[in-house]
Each structure stands twice: as structure tokens, then as C-alpha cells.
Amino acid sequence: MTRLAIAISQERCTGCQTCVNACKMENNVPMGMLWNRVITVGTDVMDGAVGSYPNLSKEYLPLACQHCENPACMAVCPVGATYKDEKGRVLINYDLCIGCRICMAACPYNARCFNWEEPVRDPDFNYGHRDVPVRPRGVTEKCTLCKERTDADLEPMCVVCCPTRARTYGDLDDPESEISKLIREKHAYQLLPERGTNPQVHYYK
Amino acid sequence: MQKASTKRMSLLIVCALLTATGVGVWIYQITQGLAITGMNNGSSWGLYIACFMFFVGLSAGGLIVASSASVFGVRDFKKVSRPAVLLSTVCIIAAAAFILIDLGGIQRVFNLIIHPNLTSPLMWDVIVISVYLLINLVYLVLLRKPDEQRSARALAITSRFALPVAILVHSVTAWIFGLEIAKAGWYSAIMAPLFVSSALDSGLALLLVVLVVLNAARLFETSRKLIASLAGLLAVFIAVDAFMVLSEIITMAYPGAPEEAFVLAELTRGTMAPWFWFQVIGGLVVPFLLLVFSRLREKTPVVVVASTLVVLGVFCKRIWLLLTSFIEFNVSGAPGLAFGRAERTATETWTLVGTYSPTWAELLITLGVLALAVLVYTLLAPRLFGTLPTHALHDDDSTERHARADVLLDGPQAAAGTQAEVG
């Protein structure tokens, strides 16, 4: 078996948002939505600090679909449009999706976006990778772990573009992969483990 | 008489116009996408889903009262079977309409049939609501000739299916929310009992209002005594509903865990407070006090006021139950979530908390469905009860009232089938 995943170093992440834009370009994500966000934890201003001077701290959290092993979104999808593929990626079949959005309510990480309107792109053309399907109005979409790239044994675009190399991509089922080692050695953690979704995406400091 | 029919005609015309407007706006929504609604990536459900829950609930009252009358042999309540089951049918159709209206990809809706995923509570609901609608229709057909031996038997059997399915429909609808571990305000074992109890009180309350209106329109006669005794039952249902809400709130409040505390703060002092407090005071406390004293509930206007309050209260509850859980994101921080619309400015693109307010389009479509429900009821009501004996379903000890109803509605020949009851 294969369980593709990403491990992210919160120590390395500088909140530069490069992966956010890399993802948007690669995956042809329309205006007004993002598959991948980098949030500044615990504040309502970007790059803000938490605490009171001089005891301040600042933490960035890159956030996209966690490719959960037990995906809440998949169980609730009435038409089976959301599925987990043989490589452990959680994907959406856009031809099946009826746009009921129960998956958006079910995902604990707000990882999903909906095509509320006819997708708008600026500049006005499909800037994504040519193999990435163009999603119509009325379907849900989210991070695919760059399915088209990872199918071709390439790393996801966010991993390639991260200037601080905060992201490591690999197979959790291979104990000798770099990602498996990192997770073991750095005592990596998952987001919201209490929800039981068991994310494949891991974080460490 | 002339006046009554002009009134009815103008009601029909107004409803037809509103329905037509709603259909028009819905077609516009299909061409434009759900972007014309207030929903967004933060609050991904809104008025349509709140109304869906609301109407599923309203539909309960009718069928549960009618079928438990049959199952448990509560003779008195059987008298209202016909208006009750018609109400239940119309409400479940409205609920189904709201689900369809809410779909972003209505053109792919057939995937529900050709590609079902049976682990989805939404799929369960599609199945259970279809069965429920079918039972309602069978019930209605049987109620047309309840005095025949055969249909009385079939009626007794149908009612035994109707009652559990009615309860299941509300439970499954509750599980659409109650099984979402992502949302602190929803994920709770009490969700199904809570839905069933608010279905019982709002459904019975609506039935009472409808019965009074039918009385006034001389379409269907319900005695004051029966209204009062149904109102007494309503008081019990309100108390059960209040008990469920209390259990839920106290369980959330006591540990003081941050997520639950946030939900509670939003409810009691935040943006959802008006909805919450209206429900608690206007929808539970006041109507309960109005109905708990038998002298008061014998006054029909009091029953109407209390029932209307209950229906409005449960509507408010649907709103707060749905929206409160969208406000806080489990993983939050600046800049938040991308809202989901292209035309918004750079700063508006982001939202730190879930926000929602319905647009005109949503309100018009919702009003359209409401009008359609009234329209269908008004059209079918005289066909269903106008020409038929109202009391053929039961034998009645109060011969006096009985005789009056005979004269009023159908003449003495209708008394024939009174003993045809099974069960």
C-alpha cells in the first residue's frame, strides 16, 4: 500500500505564502478560493504575534486538505463523489458531485471550497497545469496532493516551491522514506487528532 | 358563502403569484449558481437547509398524531386524520423541494439514484423521505374511503408503518448534523431526540392552526373540545422539547471546554442570541404557560397564539442550530478562509469567522416554496374533506356533536361505516 503525505516543519515555515500561490497556479484554482492557505495561528492579523510584549510568539500554519485516513468528508458524501484512491489521496470525482456540501460541513479543517459561481480567473485563462481538470460551477474542490504531478512521480507544487524547504513529501507506508523518518524522529503531530480523522499530513517543529 | 369563496380565490392567486416568482428566481439561481445566495465557504449551508429541517419537522406532527391515533386507538384524534395527513404530505414535499433547491449541481441529481453511497446520512434521508412520502400518499388515498372494510384494514396496517417511519425521518434528518464530528454544536447524541421533539411540538402546533383555519373556512369541522385536548397534548410536547434543549445546553455548558463555550456564548449573548432567546421564551415558556391551564386552552384564540409562537420558535431554533456551528473555524487564524466569490475586494475575500445573511433571491425562493405549500393544501383540502364524512373513522361517544357533524357535512348515510375499524 501507499499513503502519500506531506510533513510540514512549522519551525522552518516563514509564512511567505509561496506555496499558497504555487498551489493556486498549478491547480487552476479560481479567484476567491484557495486550496492551500497559510494562517498565522491565534491572531486576526496576518503575521501577527500572540502574547504581550516582551513575551511574544508567532506561529504559521500551512493548511490544506489533510488527506485523512478516516476522511469525514468521504463517509458523508451521498453519491460517493469523494473517495480515497489507492495511493491514499482523498479525491473528488467532479462528474459525480451534486453540490450538496455536506462534505464541507463534515471536514473539521475547512479544507474544502465550493464553486458558488462560474469560476472566474484572473488573468482570464486556465493558468493551471494542462492535465488538471477544470471544475465546473456547483462542485466542491480541494487539494488533490497535486494528483497529476504525483501520478507522474513528481513532488506536489507546494513542496517544490517552498523556499525554506519546510515541506517533505513521501509515502507513510514506506518506513524508510524521508517523511516516515521525520515523523518518527521529530515526534510530528496531526491537527485536531481528537476528531478521529487521522490526517496523513503531519506537522513538526 | 360568496365571501368565503372570494377569500379563497384571492389566497390562491396570491400564492400562485408568489410560487411563480419563486420558480422564476430558482431558474435564475440555476443559471447563475448558488453565488446569488448568501452562502459561502465559511457558512456553507443557510436558509434553504434551515427550512428543510423546519419542514421535515412540521410534517411530523400530522402523521404522528394521525397514525398514533390509529395504532394506540386514540379515537378522538382520528377525527383529524385527513387534514393532518394532508398537512404532513404537503410539508414533506416542501422539505424535499428545499433540498433540491440547495443543490449546487441539480443537473447531476440522478447520481443519487445511480451512484448512492450508503454511509452518507444524506443518502439515508433521501431513502427515508421517499418512503415517508409514499406512506403519506397511501395514507391519503386510504383516508378517502375509510369507511370501507378493506381500506380500514389497510389503514390500520399503514399506520403501523407510518409511525416508526415518521420518527425515523426526523432522526435521520438530525443525523445529517448530529454525526458531524467537525462541529461542536451538532455532534451530540441528543440531536435525534431533539429533532423528534421539536418535530412533535411544531408539527402539532401547525396542525392546530390549520384546524382552526379550516373551521373558520367551513371546510372541516373540529370541535372546541378536541382542539383543547390537542392543545393539552401540545403543552406536553413543548415541555419535552424544553427538556431536551435544557439537557443539551447544560451538557455543553458544564465542562466549560473552549469550543462548546464559544458556541454557548454565541447563542446566549452573541449574534445568535435573538434567535435563541426568542425560541426559549417565545417558543417554549410563553406557549407552555398559555396551554398548561385547561381553562385557557379552551379558548381557541389562545390556542392559535400559542401554536403560532411554537411554530415560530422552532423556526428560530432551526436557524440557531444550523448557523452557530458555522461561526468558528476549528483551525483559525489570520487571514482566515477564502470566502468563495471572485468579485469581492482583496480584504473582503477573507473571512475570519463564518458569516451569513440570506439574499433577496433566497428569501423569494423560500417564500415561493411556502406559497406552493399553502396553494397545494388549499386546492386539495376541499376535495379531500369537503365531500367526505369526517367522522366515519371513529365511533364517538358524544352523539350530540356527532349528529351535528352529520347534518353539517354529509348527511346521515355516512354513519354506516363507523364500526369498520381494525386495530
Ligand code: SF4
Ligand atoms: S482534511 Fe477535510 S477534506 Fe481533507 S480528507 Fe480530511 S476531512 Fe476530507
Ligand code: SF4
Ligand atoms: S458536495 Fe459533492 S463531494 Fe461534497 S458531499 Fe456533496 S456530492 Fe459529495
